[in-house]
Ligand SMILES: [Zn+2]
């Protein structure tokens with residue numbers, strides 16, 4: 001067990017992804033491998049063509065829905081909080097608060113603990129289990145919004161903005177661009193929490209995941225496919241993938257108001273670039289203060305930073321006396337959220 | 338501050354003009370004095386305090402934020418004021434920033450050195466959008482896609498008043514425009530300005546359509562050249578001279594040579610030109626002088642400004658607008674005789690016997706390097722705005738070229754799902770091979786039905802996507818109409834078209850038969866095409 005303090009000797013970035021040597025598994029690998037642990041079902045973490053995959057039951061279910069034949073051959077569900085021994089390491093999954101089924105991977109080896117958090121957030125979200133801080137020695141963090149300009153307010157305020165606009169322009173269709181897994185259901189759930197009781201119209205690509213969320217007991221209310229609409233949906237709220245907003249799909253609506261729910265909407269240029277009339281700053285990732293708070297609370301001596309703006313977070317953690325470095329893992333593009 | 342921040346935020350994302358007007362109207366109606374007046378001042382670049390924003394941002398950020406992190410953030414956002422607004426720590430306790438009136442009242446007596454700490458305190462009371470709006474407000478130029486003219490139009494609409502009345506009062510009232518709002522709300526008399534140079538709404542012309550030409554009696558009209566400059570109003574009162582743009586914006590500081598040492602009293606109408614040795618320079622030369630806050634001595638020498646006068650609205654305190662064109666012209670000429678104001682001359686009235694002579698003149702104007710003719714009804718008073726039947730502009734007929742569609746970009750607003758902005762090219766010989774080089778861009782001239790067809794063509798013939806832009810197979814030919822083509826160092830093809838629009842869609846024409854760059858170069862005015870390769 002000598003050398004466990006040198007984390008690279010047992011957990012190591014490789015071209016396929018982060019590899020745990022004594023456990024012989026990858027975490028969120030980008031290409032097909034034999035043994036993988038998947039933090040959550042977003043496509044940049046859950047790739048098709050894996051053999052054995054350990055993940056939460058919900059993550060495995062969603063992978064099945066989204067990947068079809070590309071879903072894992074041998075799924076191993078592990079509930080949040082349960083432990084399992086793999087090779088010489090002990091593994092458990094802890095909630096990440098990112099989307100339904102999302103988990104942090106906790107790995108204990110030789111008296112040391114590493115936590116690979118995947119994507120995570122700390123703000124309220126009724127569609128998934130809230131994030132739990134796990135004390136550890138090595139924390140692997142995302143940095144999607146790793147700049148001090150990213151500080152997200154209350155998502156319910158952004159929903160208010162949308163509902164005010166619906167009230168102000170009752171003749172127009174409000175089409176809201178949302179990432180199909182997680183953001184879509186969260187926005188619906190926030191609308192319901194704000195007492196919006198009318199049917200919400202969905203792009204076809206979002207139907208299956210929404211049905212799954214509903215089966216899991218998350219209250220989404222009445223959802224209708226846009227393809228079944230017999231009118232131009234004046235005054236209605238429609239959810240679709242961001243790429244559909246300014247395209248053919250949107251022509252069926254009445255003078256649509258382009259809305260986009262995303263953390264990127266905090267920067268004006270980003271919204272204008274995409275012709276967004278109503279930007280909604282709603283993110284499923286941590287903002288800068290949440291990233292720093294989480295890193296502090298884990299008590300980690302070492303920090304590895306993956307996708308996003310690693311530079312600023314590595315610098316700031318270094319100022320706080322943490323051994324920080326950027327992990328350049330391939331295949332983690334900016335998510336279209 | 339709160340409502341102003343919401344207004345500015347929504348305006349900055351609102352794509353349509355009507356939507357912007359609606360937001361502004363609601364704001365002017367529902368916001369009390371003096372805040373709405375200061376908001377109006379911010380939108381029309383007339384804030385009564387001068388805040389050196391760049392310096393303030395530096396002062397506010399230097400001790401408060403890690404310079405490395407601030408730099409990374411600034412690089413990402415691309416705008417210092419927005420970066421500061423976002424990076425500023427949000428106070429947990431809910432506070433309300435002061436109203437605009439209080440902000441101005443507080444800042445007015447302060448020395449520059451004392452500004453930063455006061456502004457910093459307000460920043461603490463704001464949320465992120467309010468911090469951004471506060472900095473925008475203080476910068477004086479709101480730049481949220483609202484022109485001063487649009488703000489005035491909204492003001493007129495909000496209180497069911499006439500934009501011309503507002504324009505006429507505008508330069509005689511000061512922020513926060515209490516007397517103006519009182520009058521608009523029917524609570525006060527019309528503000529009267531005296532002793533200051535003001536803007537009076539211009540009389541505008543309509544294009545002369547072919548069929549109209551047959552029906553008009555030419556002896557009822559005065560004919561002038563149409564000058565290729567910008568329309569201005571030259572106004573002097575109380576010893577101060579001002580130059581206003583056609584929309585009533587004060588552009589005096591951009592043209593110091595015109596507004597110093599004048600000695601008349603009146604309001605004159607004319608064309609702003611660049612003139613060297615009594616010869617009118619190109620519009621491109623005039624553009625060198627436009628939109629500059631300060632002017633260098635070199636600029637003044639290289640591109641001297643000049644006003645070619647063609648009408649008088651007021652002279653020596655007398656409003657001439659009720660007089661007809663001929664009467665005003667007599668007054669203008671005798672005034673000019675007496676004053677001989679420097680940097681000015683009169684636009685001559687052309688002697689035309691009959692329609693045949695007029696047609697002959699018009700058909701030769703391209704060779705003369707002239708943009709067109711103006712026809713002004715002799716019996717008409719000076720009317721506000723664009724009224725039918727009195728003043729006509731008769732532009733020279735456009736040039737046309739057949740060009741090939743190369744790139745298409747999605748439009749804005751209602752056209753956002755259509756590829757409606759087109760870049761087209763002409764053939765060029767490059768080492769024996771024929772290649773297409775982009776020669777211009779156009780987004781008008783076609784019907785909605787045609788737009789749908791072109792959009793379908795673009796989608797079915799896409800080569801590559803670059804965000805909102807698609808490159809398309811070079812197969813569709815547009816007949817492009819344009820007023821002129823000029824040499825341009827900024828374009829790869831070396832030419833730039835003026836006022837291009839799609840005049841016909843040549844579904845029938847093979848791309849190989851489109852025009853060549855060589856033939857376009859022959860259309861450049863005053864040059865021999867052969868020297869230009
Ligand atoms: Zn994710």
Ligand SMILES: [Zn+2]
Nearest residue numbers: 042044119335
């Ligand atoms: Zn991710």
